[in-house]
Amino acid sequence: MLGVTLQYTWPSILIFATSALLILVGAIGVITLANPVHAALSLIMTLFGVAVAFVAQSADFLAAVQIIVYAGAIVVLFLFVIMFLGVDRRDSVTVDPLVGQRVFAAVGVLITVAGLITLMARSHWVTGAMSVSTHGHALTTGSQNVKQLGTAIFTTYLFAFEATAALLIIAVVGAVMLARRERVPNPEEIDV
Amino acid sequence: MNVPAAWYLVLAALLFGVGAFGLLTKRSALIMFMCVELMLNAVNLTFVTFARTLSDVGGQATVFFVMVVAAAEVTVGLGIVVAVFRRRSSTSVDELSEMKG
Numbered sequence: 001m002l003g004v005t006l007q008y009t010w011p012s013i014l015i016f017a018t019s020a021l022l023i024l025v026g027a028i029g030v031i032t033l034a035n036p037v038h039a040a041l042s043l044i045m046t047l048f049g050v051a052v053a054f055v056a057q058s059a060d061f062l063a064a065v066q067i068i069v070y071a072g073a074i075v076v077l078f079l080f081v082i083m084f085l086g087v088d089r090r091d092s093v094t095v096d097p098l099v100g101q102r103v104f105a106a107v108g109v110l111i112t113v114a115g116l117i118t119l120m121a122r123s124h125w126v127t128g129a130m131s132v133s134t135h136g137h138a139l140t141t142g143s144q145n146v147k148q149l150g151t152a153i154f155t156t157y158l159f160a161f162e163a164t165a166a167l168l169i170i171a172v173v174g175a176v177m178l179a180r181r182e183r184v185p186n187p188e189e190i191d192v
Numbered sequence: 193m194n195v196p197a198a199w200y201l202v203l204a205a206l207l208f209g210v211g212a213f214g215l216l217t218k219r220s221a222l223i224m225f226m227c228v229e230l231m232l233n234a235v236n237l238t239f240v241t242f243a244r245t246l247s248d249v250g251g252q253a254t255v256f257f258v259m260v261v262a263a264a265e266v267t268v269g270l271g272i273v274v275a276v277f278r279r280r281s282s283t284s285v286d287e288l289s290e291m292k293g
Contacts, residue, residue, distance in 0.1 A: 031214035120201035171264035178271035
């Protein structure tokens with residue numbers, strides 16, 4: 001059993017299995033659980049699994065950001081909106097408004113995933129070319145990873161970084177505008 | 193030696209498939225947003241795997257920007273959901289059919 005995988009170390013296989021289990025169980029939970037609160041908690045499980053996969057692939061800084069931003073901020077925002085709207089009873093739909101929608105969705109997704117898996121499992125991606133963004137250095141882990149990523153973001157990708165700053169400001173202003181209630185005019189002003 | 197990149201790529205493809213299926217079949221706007229997050233995470237995982245495979249930190253930088261865009265998208269999207277819920281008392285996307293031709 002597993003004779004073909006013995007060329008890889010057991011810890012790396014174990015880490016991959018852990019992250020795969022977390023990711024897939026969480027993802028299936030998101031689309032099967034009827035209660036939106038449970039779905040959001042399942043989403044946290046998937047995000048943790050992705051963070052494990054990030055650590056295993058020497059993306060330490062991104063794993064930390066994944067936990068802090070995704071699990072810490074975005075899912076909390078989801079839970080806040082679910083509680084705020086009071087829609088945590090159940091998913092409102094059991095019928096198919098469009099005929100055969102589930103079947104078509106399943107077929108389309110199966111074709112897409114089969115194509116992706118064929119493409120990804122059967123191709124050899126390593127070209128041997130030197131990377132541009134790291135100036136020919138290998139990818140590093142630990143605090144060196146933070147340094148390398150920061151250098152790339154603040155030099156090569158500086159314009160994109162500044163653009164995300166503008167994007168975040170626009171998103172905040174847009175969210176405030178959307179969530180604002182229309183102000184009711186004062187009664188005196190109506191009388192005049 | 194770490195496991196081959198193809199394992200992580202296949203895992204990301206499966207995650208993307210689950211997210212896409214949920215997005216196509218779910219009715220609640222909140223659950224649909226969660227499925228979009230699943231798909232974004234699948235793409236992030238692919239980027240990180242390729243960053244490792246090709247020894248190129250550009251993939252990780254891209255994931256950083258995807259996370260920022262996802263945060264902005266969730267903020268505005270949930271604002272829209274709240275605004276719609278105020279008028280409709282429902283988050284079902286099937287009830288938003290005024291602009292149907």
